[in-house]
């Protein structure tokens with residue numbers, strides 16, 4: 607059983623995934639895979655360098671200047687869509703490979719953690735979805751505290767993602783991460799039992815949103 611875990615920037619997906627991993631659930635993070643597809647030598651990096659010029663978006667050692675590209679794509683939705691068209695098909699193909707490897711471990715369920723699970727259609731690869739929910743103000747506060755981004759850029763990133771209400775409407779399960787980490791861990795333990803129980807049932811009974819449905 608594949609559980610898609612999503613939520614906006616700094617909602618706590620990685621923190622929640624680590625809590626599931628401590629209980630035995632393996633996971634793959636789409637943000638990590640997004641980094642793999644733009645490593646030096648990858649065709650996506652060549653396409654990015656050709657569009658914006660090497661001097662503008664590559665570091666001296668040939669790696670992607672992530673900050674420069676972030677500033678370009680969150681200032682202009684057309685550029686963001688271009689970058690997504692270049693990267694998302696490649697991210698998806700690699701996620702499929704990673705998930706197959708995780709499932710081969712025999713774990714009762716595995717996690718696909720992705721900020722753009724619904725936006726990019728990656729939910730089609732999952733059996734159920736879990737949304738990590740926090741108020742927008744807290745997302746912006748946690749983004750600014752963690753990353754080297756200012757308040758305006760944090761807001762631009764939130765605006766480029768699915769609105770909170772829409773994401774919640776599409777969730778099979780929700781984890782409210784507006785409280786302490788201890789509360790989050792308690793909720794993860796409950797969900798772990800729920801997923802383990804669902805994994806013992808016939809596939810048709812445990813899938814709320816069948817693969818392929820939007």
Ligand SMILES: CC(C)(COP(=O)(O)OP(=O)(O)OC[C@H]1O[C@@H](n2cnc3c(N)ncnc32)[C@H](O)[C@@H]1O)[C@@H](O)C(=O)NCCC(=O)NCCS
Pocket residue numbers: 614615616636637640672673675676679686689690693697720721722726763766767
């Ligand atoms: C623009 C890039 C270079 C910025 O890199 P940076 O190191 O600053 O951020 P990082 O990759 O760690 O992403 C941080 C967060 O930004 C948000 N984010 C990233 N890409 C997008 C996007 N296309 N749309 C909306 N939000 C996004 C996510 O919440 C993500 O967790 C990078 O995010 C990127 O290559 N994005 C395109 C690929 C993509 O869509 N990745 C998301 C996972 S599928």
Ligand SMILES: Nc1ncnc2c1ncn2[C@@H]1O[C@H](COP(=O)(O)OP(=O)(O)OP(=O)(O)O)[C@@H](O)[C@H]1O
Pocket residue numbers: 613614615616617618619620621622637721748752783784785786787788790
């Ligand atoms: N319940 C919580 N209480 C306090 N801080 C938290 C809680 N959950 C997460 N955080 C903190 O919020 C920040 C964002 O969490 P995390 O990195 O897990 O989010 P994310 O959704 O994976 O982010 P992104 O997708 O943007 O990389 C981190 O600094 C983390 O330590």
